[in-house]
Amino acid sequence: MAFEDILVERKGAVGVVTLNRPKALNALCTPLIDELGQALAELEADEAIRCIVLTGSEKAFAAGADIKEMKEKSYADVLDEDFITGDWEVVAHCRKPTIAAVAGFALGGGCEVAMMCDMILAAETARFGQPEIKLGTIPGAGGTQRLTRSVGKSLAMYLCLSGDMIDAETALRAGLVAKVLPAEGFLDEVMKVAETIASYSLPVLRTCKEAVNRAYETTLAEGVLFERRTFHGTFALEDRKEGMEAFAEKRKPNFKHR
Ligand code: CO8
Numbered sequence: 001m002a003f004e005d006i007l008v009e010r011k012g013a014v015g016v017v018t019l020n021r022p023k024a025l026n027a028l029c030t031p032l033i034d035e036l037g038q039a040l041a042e043l044e045a046d047e048a049i050r051c052i053v054l055t056g057s058e059k060a061f062a063a064g065a066d067i068k069e070m071k072e073k074s075y076a077d078v079l080d081e082d083f084i085t086g087d088w089e090v091v092a093h094c095r096k097p098t099i100a101a102v103a104g105f106a107l108g109g110g111c112e113v114a115m116m117c118d119m120i121l122a123a124e125t126a127r128f129g130q131p132e133i134k135l136g137t138i139p140g141a142g143g144t145q146r147l148t149r150s151v152g153k154s155l156a157m158y159l160c161l162s163g164d165m166i167d168a169e170t171a172l173r174a175g176l177v178a179k180v181l182p183a184e185g186f187l188d189e190v191m192k193v194a195e196t197i198a199s200y201s202l203p204v205l206r207t208c209k210e211a212v213n214r215a216y217e218t219t220l221a222e223g224v225l226f227e228r229r230t231f232h233g234t235f236a237l238e239d240r241k242e243g244m245e246a247f248a249e250k251r252k253p254n255f256k257h258r
Contacts, residue, residue: 005032014191015043015197017211019056025063026056028109030084032066044096050198050205050257052094054117055101056111058125058183062107067135087143091116097205099189102126105177107165107222112141115150115176118209121193122168122177129165149216150176185200199213201239210253217258 017039018119019026026032027205034055043049056062063065065084073083091098091113100114103123111128114120121138130143138144140161140252146154151174168180170212197205218226234240245251 001036002069003039005029006039007036008042010046010049012195013048013195014194015039015046015049015052016191017043017052017054019054019062021222022057022059023068025060025105026110027064027066027068028062028088029066029069030087031086033087037087039233040094044094047257049096050200051097051099051194051204053099053101053194054113055187055190058123059104059127060110061100061102061104061114062110063105063139064131072109083134083140088113089116092142093222095206095209096202097209099190099197101187101188102128102177103186105165108132108139108143112139112143114145115146118212120171120177121179121181121190122171123181123183124168126171126177126180127165128159128171128176129163130160131163131165133161134163147176149157150174158218192205198210199255201237201243201255203237204234205214206230206241207233208246221231 005019005021007020009016017036018031021027021029021032023171024113027083037251040052042054055224077083079203088109098117100117101119102114103125105127107129109129111130128173130139130147132143147159158164166174168177171177172180200223206231211230213221216227239255242255243253
């Protein structure tokens with residue numbers, strides 16, 4: 001299906017969603033978020049896809065929620081609509097691995113959407129920030145929560161209270177991003193990571209992601225038990241057998257995603 005504000009491509013087993021409102025630095029207006037939800041649902045349902053890359057342009061991953069759309073809303077409006085977190089969370093609810101490929105600005109809702117992905121890979125040009133304070137508001141899609149869990153209280157407070165941005169290297173040191181890559185050929189390098197992930201068994205990818213995410217929602221003892229039972233569960237899969245046999249036979253595994 002054709003979209004207005006995003007582009008969707010299938011590159012082998014990798015689905016690539018590109019935010020595409022260049023004139024507004026990919027500001028996340030409601031139609032764009034709706035399209036993103038539809039695109040992710042399609043990629044989730046597509047058996048051939050095992051990893052999803054979410055990216056923007058060289059200048060901006062996304063410069064935040066659309067301020068021009070938000071500015072006339074009243075408290076009653078945003079409360080009635082539950083503006084618009086329910087729809088945005090679609091990124092966090094993906095069951096396939098997701099990579100945010102961030103070049104340029106990832107601000108406000110842009111940073112929040114990137115943090116909803118399983119990992120952030122940043123170009124050297126990436127800039128992260130939660131500048132809502134400058135607009136007389138606060139982050140509304142996880143900026144005070146996911147950011148704090150990711151980088152700790154002091155840097156999260158600094159970003160949310162000062163509205164300043166940090167560069168890619170600072171984000172790497174703080175643990176917000178997994179890797180910083182050269183701006184030149186950035187997406188090619190991201191695709192190599194995505195293709196590696198997509199080469200593995202999909203049911204194992206799904207359960208591995210669930211186990212890591214459980215770390216944010218439970219105690220250590222419960223999380224470790226969940227991990228162990230999930231690890232045990234992989235022994236019910238043909239792909240676990242194939243992976244270990246292939247290692248012993250010194251060949252590449254041929255995963256069936258079963
Ligand atoms: N919303 C709407 N339009 C935007 C946005 C935005 N967030 N960001 C940029 N644009 C538009 C500009 O208005 C401009 O349009 P026009 O050409 O029509 O004037 C165009 O994009 C280009 O922008 P600039 O000329 O400003 O480009 P610069 O390179 O000079 O500056 C910046 C780039 C620094 C990124 C600057 O554009 C900026 O500060 N943008 C706003 C950043 C911001 O405040 N983001 C936070 C928004 S609030 C938010 O995200 C809350 C999320 C809460 C989640 C809600 C769901 C639950």
